[in-house]
Amino acid sequence: MTLRTEHLTVHYGQRTVLSGIDLDVADAEILAVTGPSGCGKSTLLRALAGLLPVSAGRILSAGVPVTGTSAERALVFQDDGLLPWRSVRRNVELPLAIRGVPRARRRAEAESWLDQVGLAGYEDHLPRELSGGMRQRVQLARTLAGSPRVILADEPFGALDAQTRTAMQRLLVEVWRKRPTTVVFVTHDVDEALFLADRVAVLTRDGRLAKIVGSSSPRTAEPAAAAERAEVLDGLVAA
Numbered sequence: 001m002t003l004r005t006e007h008l009t010v011h012y013g014q015r016t017v018l019s020g021i022d023l024d025v026a027d028a029e030i031l032a033v034t035g036p037s038g039c040g041k042s043t044l045l046r047a048l049a050g051l052l053p054v055s056a057g058r059i060l061s062a063g064v065p066v067t068g069t070s071a072e073r074a075l076v077f078q079d080d081g082l083l084p085w086r087s088v089r090r091n092v093e094l095p096l097a098i099r100g101v102p103r104a105r106r107r108a109e110a111e112s113w114l115d116q117v118g119l120a121g122y123e124d125h126l127p128r129e130l131s132g133g134m135r136q137r138v139q140l141a142r143t144l145a146g147s148p149r150v151i152l153a154d155e156p157f158g159a160l161d162a163q164t165r166t167a168m169q170r171l172l173v174e175v176w177r178k179r180p181t182t183v184v185f186v187t188h189d190v191d192e193a194l195f196l197a198d199r200v201a202v203l204t205r206d207g208r209l210a211k212i213v214g215s216s217s218p219r220t221a222e223p224a225a226a227a228e229r230a231e232v233l234d235g236l237v238a239a
């Protein structure tokens with residue numbers, strides 16, 4: 001599903017947080033958003049989710065103006081957002097129940113998603129009994145179970161240690177290859193951005209789009225080209 005912002009502007013009271021953002025995200029594209037702290041990355045993501053009133057401009061999802069939230073656009077947070085009192089399986093069943101999937105099929109579907117993220121055997125555990133990386137995988141399974149057409153992720157791997165983070169990046173690529181979905185994610189990590197994303201949008205401190213840098217070999221073993229890294233970093237410094 002395509003996403004488009006046309007001169008998107010968001011104010012919080014007197015303050016302009018996003019200013020005239022024009023962005024086009026292709027169907028099944030992965031776009032990373034980066035920029036200095038407080039520049040409006042989370043605000044952009046929440047606006048794309050339909051969670052925030054837009055002050056000026058507009059957002060189009062598959063050409064249709066976004067006026068509120070939709071199950072088609074799933075928001076994923078750094079904090080895993082799992083319900084602590086529900087088992088891993090019952091957390092993953094939640095979006096299936098919301099979609100109206102009959103009870104008997106929910107269980108089988110939830111187990112299949114958990115299997116795909118490498119958590120077969122943990123269905124009956126409570127979230128607190130799992131490591132941070134495992135909880136993040138439960139969140140990924142739960143997101144995928146909702147069959148979103150767009151995934152909006154706010155620093156989804158920000159709280160993980162380096163090794164777990166790398167494993168989660170690879171897992172995301174693996175599931176994305178099986179079912180390419182439009183993804184917009186926020187990250188502070190330039191290498192993560194250039195590894196996962198087709199393009200990296202850099203925001204300025206005052207909430208404008210500074211530049212968009214294309215990644216020449218996303219989702220491959222090729223390390224990010226030095227020139228691309230330099231271009232993103234340069235955008236961040238100038239921002």
Ligand SMILES: Nc1ncnc2c1ncn2[C@@H]1O[C@H](COP(=O)(O)OP(=O)(O)OP(=O)(O)O)[C@@H](O)[C@H]1O
Nearest residue numbers: 012013017035036037038039040041042043044186
């Ligand atoms: N609900 C709100 N009301 C008023 N101001 C807000 C609100 N939410 C965010 N802001 C302000 O808007 C600006 C942008 O916030 P946002 O969280 O989008 O930035 P960010 O780029 O995601 O930051 P970080 O990288 O630190 O997570 C910040 O200055 C923040 O203080």
